[in-house]
Amino acid sequence: MLALDQLQVRDYWQRVEMPRADGPAPVRLCGALAKTTGEPLADLPVAPRLGEHTAHYRGSGSSAGPAITARPRAEAAPAGQQMERPLDDIKILDFMWALAGPGATRTLADYGATVVKVESELKPDVLRGVHPFIGEEGGQENALQFHSINAGKMDLTLDLSLPEAREVILDLVAWCDVLTESFSPKAMENWGLTYDVLREVNPELVMFSSCLMGQTGPMRMYAGFGTMAAAIAGFYPVTGWPDRIPAGPFTAYTDYISPKLGVMLILSALAERDRTGRGQHIDFAQMEGALHFLATEFADEEINGRTAGRAGNADRHMCPHGVYAAAGDDCWVAIACETEAQWGALANLVDADADLRDLDMAARRAHAETIDAAITAWTEPREAADIEAALQACGVPAHRVSDAADLMADPQIVAREHFLSVPHAKHGHTWVENSNFELSRTPGRPLWGGPMFGEHNMEVLEGILGYDADRVAELVIAGALT
Template sequence: MSDSLLFGVTVLDLTQGVSGPYAAKLMADYGAAVIKVERPGAGDVMRRAGPFPGDLPHLEKSGSFLYLNTNKRGLTLNLATVSGQRILRALAAKADILIESSHPGEMESWGLGYDALRSINPSLVMASVSNFGQTGPYRDYEMTEIIAYATGVSMHCTGVPDREPLKLGGSAALMQAGNLAAAVIIGAWFGVAATGEGEYIDYSLMESQAATVDRNGACLMAVSYSGEPTFRRVFSRRFNVLPFGAYPCADGYAHFTGAQAAWWPNFCDVVGLPEWKTDPRFIGPNFSNVENAEIVDEGFLPWILSKTKHEVMVECEGFAGTPINTMEDIVHDPHFRQRGFFVAINHPVAGSFEYPGAQFNPAKAPWRAGRAPLLGEHTEAILRELGYSRQDLVKLTQAGVI
């Protein structure tokens, strides 16, 4: 679409897994022409990761793959072959951005490293998204989500004292890395407009986690200042009598953050205990007397147990009470529904499902919804655009190149 933010930008996506494909997905969703390059027959590892409809594995039905690769065209290409490398060079000569996630040194071994590709396209922005970076003693180590979370410091800060550290659920570290990678790559692409020269980005998943999540960056600097860590796992502290933390409600849990004395009258009215507004146990200096917090918890528990999570949020005007949502809660949330966050996308094999939509939706350059490609779906069309004949395609298929 000509009104999209990245209309006219061509991206070669040679990545697999989570971070790289998510970065390329964000570019595709906002208008870039992204070609997803996968191994013939096997494809991206996420095609086998699920979840699957009916829990039946299928290369074209993985929810993870379908989400991470929306709006892309699909090409299968064996980069370990001379013919595959020749095709990739032809594509790179016309591309604005190339993003890859192979093992460090592998692209160079195929003659597809940045120096080689820059010689045929000086304005190319190339990003290598790897576990620990292209250099250093850990460059060849493998990584999973929990390893990213652990090596990047965040796991050390998650959990409670005197227990083992914990990680966040899902793929928070890898998705965050993909978000940042997209921003860095697009920033480099804007730089090309100013200088005319391309750029190479050595993007480390571990470093992106260590430097950006929560207060990691500032705390790492503090270690340099004093040699002492400044962030340790601690219990969430309660500083006053207002409810603080997670509490059970009629259909799950709600969370309260008691912070300001100004919230106390609103809280008392909402939970049906207006007499507490003038109770000396909870006002004045005693507002900060956490020894009385247990009395408050016992007093307002009947109210919260009678409320659903959504009712808690709606009724807690004037103080901080919010639902602890499940995935199902989010899908049916009226706020998300009214804003059109979920979009239906039809896939020829997987069928029609609702997908999470745009992180942001510019009014003049709207986000677009398009499905992920079938494995190698656009191989013929892309190669024909490069001048290959049908006979050439037959030979390339027989040779295991495409």
């Protein structure tokens, strides 16, 4: 990865002077999350030494460290009083598809943003064809993942190959605050909808482009899903067992981490727009965003020349640390000991041999196989729920390995209303995931399930854009609303 041409061309790696005993040494660390046409994301200084800025912040007058400037804040609502949703005035034109992109606009919709999803029945969002389906019946309006990841959005169908559809898009660009897209880098160019064109219509527009490898570089046209991005980013060589082929992380990994980064980047760009009056284009490469989740491994390679490898469930800082068989078919319990007290409690519970009980972390790692065998001998005849309860009761981090049915019934999941029944135009109701985080005064919540094709065509064309019946009829006759 440190030598990958794509990252070199995009000037991804941040170069910092790392303090060493023999003097500072230049090293490469993970760089900015995205490329922008606005104010560039700041290069961060090297991590501080322990206590490096203590004197400064105790008022010694030292020049070390950054100055702290208080920002004006809006008056807070009284505790317990809910306010309007924080993004109620934000309008988003959404060209995202699949998972990595729509997950970001779904979160923004949860917190009040008006999101108009643009798609076409001629080339539907791939997620409409992915199981599970309601009633096990395949169909474009039955896909539960689509219902969840696009909850709370409006749907407008347009055939973007037609000039009439492009005119509608330009009117929506003038209306919106943010335009999001996750096509290949050439798609918006082919439709004549580049950022340079769009900012002529709306100079304050924030455009967010999310694709696998970014808008520039020799690999920019590389198409694929999160599994490919995870493989390129280096997750596969470090995930799995050392004596087996790479396993990789579960499912399309970068599809699930990219939305969180996307939300942050979009909100940051809106904050800058509010401060400066200028919009910008954000070029987010999903693979580059994922590199930050391996930042420690890259730093270890760059600084110490130590290449990370596969270690199964072992952890450098915890032992024991693994998943252990319980009674029943394919039943397991995850257990981790970070402190000596936790290990002591576990050792007593499983009646570990005396010569194992007083081992420190380094010694336990050296005897990991023996310790794992002792734990397994205790867990195998017991029910996973009983193991979990016994370990948690004595302060040992542990939890049964859950399947989908377990999650639906999990008391914590149920208490936090993670799975919600919400209205759906075809099915009456559908199931979606709730917002992934909670704000006490401005809670977010999906209001309806993923929309049907063109469900909000008239609401968008007449209600938002103010088109009259004749204008809408012209679009229908031209075949633009498909």
